[in-house]
Amino acid sequence: MKIFKLITLLCILLVFGSAAAQNLQDRIQQILSSTRTNTDEYGIAIFSTNQNKFLFENNSEATLLPASTTKLYTTATAILFLGDEYTVNTEILTDDVNLTDNSIDGNIFLKGFGDPTFTIPNLQKMVSEIMAQGIKRISGNIIVDDSFFDEILFREEWIEDENRNVPLPAICATTIDKNSITLSLRGNSRTNRKPTVSIFPNLDYFTVVNSAKTTGRRTRIGTVVQQMQSGEKITVTGTIPRNRSSSIKVHIKNPPLFIGNLLKNLLIQGGIEFTGKILTRTSPEVLNLLVSNETPLISLISEINKRSDNFIAEHLFKIIGANYSEGSGGAFDATQAIFTFLKSTNLFEEEMSILDGSGISRNNQFSMKALVRLLTHMYFTKDDFEQFFNSLSIAGVDGTMGSRLVGTSAANNCRAKTGTLRGVTATAGYVTSKDNDLMIFAMNFNSFKRSASYYRDIMDNIISLLSETEISQRN
Template identity: 35%
Template sequence: MIRIFIALILILINSAPNLLAGSKSKLDNQISNILSRIPLDTKTGILIYNPLTQDTIFSQNIFSPMIPASVTKIFTTATALSIMGKDYRLSTILFTDDPNIKDGSINGNLYLKGFGNSTLSTEDILHFIYKLKNLGVKEITGNIIGDDSYFDNIYFREDWIPDESANVKLPPISALVLDRNKTVVKRKRGRRTIYVTENFKNPPLNIAQQFKKLIEENDITVKGLAKAGITPNNVFEIAEASIAITDLISMINKHSDNFLAECLFKSVGAFYSGQQGNSFYSQQAIQEFIKENNIYSVNTEIVDGSGISRFDQVTVASVNGVLETMYFDLKNFESFYNSLSYAAIDGTLRNRLSDLPAGFSFRGKTGTLNSVIALTGYLMSDDKDELIVTIMFEFTRGSWNFYRDIQDEIIKVLAEWKKESSDY
């Protein structure tokens, strides 16, 4: 009886590779059948990869350049997290050149300087004013100066990307930001008064003007003017408002926020270079991140932080390389992973993949432009190896919903395959 039992065990052990091979063949057929519904002129790139075993589960066209759309944001956020570290904070700081403000008067200027905090709000500015009042300040003899010199003053993507034709317009990208560099103004239309949203034309000046107005509304006299300018070295900090980089990249990746992504892009350039943030230094930082981590770089060029530009080019292999790099980054993976949209729960994937098998989840980043749709992320499970999944399409026929369904079907098939293969 024992000999029969041992023989059965040996048969199962020897046959396991064949069973797994059969399972892999079945998976290939299932994915190929799903892809067979796609029009022949669609450009497709797919890579399904196990980072722990370094096995390629399925691949197609992984080295050809493709337009990533908002998948570009994983290059921006991964680079930022890697070079700045998960404890980094992006700030806006209020300074004065008066060394003594305990006499109830600031005999000099107030400087509001931005260091890439793209989430500063009117509420934050009011906290600055409350701090002034708590310090007993009743008068400011000098000027209110907005300083955005931490970045260059090339505020629009169209001005730093030659021949850019993307029609998604953003407010000005600046180091000093207030309320996303927009304001609501009253306009007369016939006999009616309407309210419209306008972008700032000159962020440091417009923000200084808003700040001065709020200061005066809170019973502090300002004798000087609102201006744009540079903060000198011999100043004293009064207050600071900041955001953790982990919170910022979560806002960017979960909700695919283009404005915040572009501001972070410039912050990456400033931090990397130790100089004024600009698109050149930002691109250099991302290229260095790719090079240092041995990520496949041929046919990969990132020209903005958001992915709005169709001049952004990546390969499925390079996208996979970013996710694999972050997967093995013990210090930063949790922050990066948690910044991604959680399928069926939040962000751009909140209405997708609600029917994955029990114990499976998907965290990822979507990308959508006209005739472009992309998805990359981690298919995770409670007790099985994780998979990195990247599926990108450039199409001339069909709708975004059609290609989203294709992406979702492939991920569900992968989850079922992982579930079945674990039984062997």
């Protein structure tokens, strides 16, 4: 009798569970039908971790342009391939073996390993630590080693039609202040006069040619940066209104040479005698470490997934490639590393294309089912899931999801990565249902006829519905 009752109860639960799942599918389909999405290219996939199956699929296997949801492949691969204790270092080393005489009788080497968050204050701190070691003089040269990455610094050099996309500064192993400087202008009190122009940091490495004018019209500033033999020439053009201030970021052409000159200035300002040259080349394998700046991998992943930072994502992409190739890492190596990981976990699909780490490229493509399978794999990789999950933007709280789903049961519940390009909007991540089922979802709309916000509202309505769902069936 007890066995009969148990079987009966299980049958009832299965019926109710199936009915609830069907009801969820109907309600999602109703949202899609009422918003006239039938003329758009889109894909949706939703997976239940309690039931270990897909609850909803619509065009889930269609390959779409994914925008910044591509970053989920970059960050997931980084965690699983590099490990959560991996650090991205910037080091200053020397070939002098005797550091007890307050003098470096040889060269110092600045070697970068691709830290995209390295800043001028970080470099200043490293110089202070060298000063604290009692160093008063450096007899040799400053040699900047950028060899951890390949020599292709700009995305347009490796991605076709890249000029259509968002421009990024150079992607290189020795990076500082996002490889940009600040150019500030102040309009003259009289029209047709040149504005005042200043740059930060102000180094003799830069030559500034001021061809801008003060006018009564709006600010329109342009710059042309040219690589010279020992520095960079910045030509400033355009207009700025009278007595108006404005500032823009200018991308550096040669970050390794720039950071070498910056290091030289900081050493001299700190009272360390230096009369050598600034060189860029590969450093010897055996050197003595003077100081190191270490950035945890997880902090980079959080910036990428929460704030969708493209610059950091492209550096992480090449870090993956460099570790995979055990040499000068490039975009090709990074793609091979990601595909090798996907093949080893049975997540690879032949139609996939991943050409960059940020998702800016319009040549990336994969399906929403493939993306949900990646997120599901991360969920079942328990040792790494918590840090991956915590790196995602929290709906209604922070990052790119910070203003979405406010006032719904998905707020402070849904963790997701967004993606936006011209004609593309996507959201993928996790949300917990009312009966504590962690739902994994991926939604993407391409080539749409309305505004991006219109389709974000559709996705938010579906996410909110998932958070309110009760299916109450666990296998």
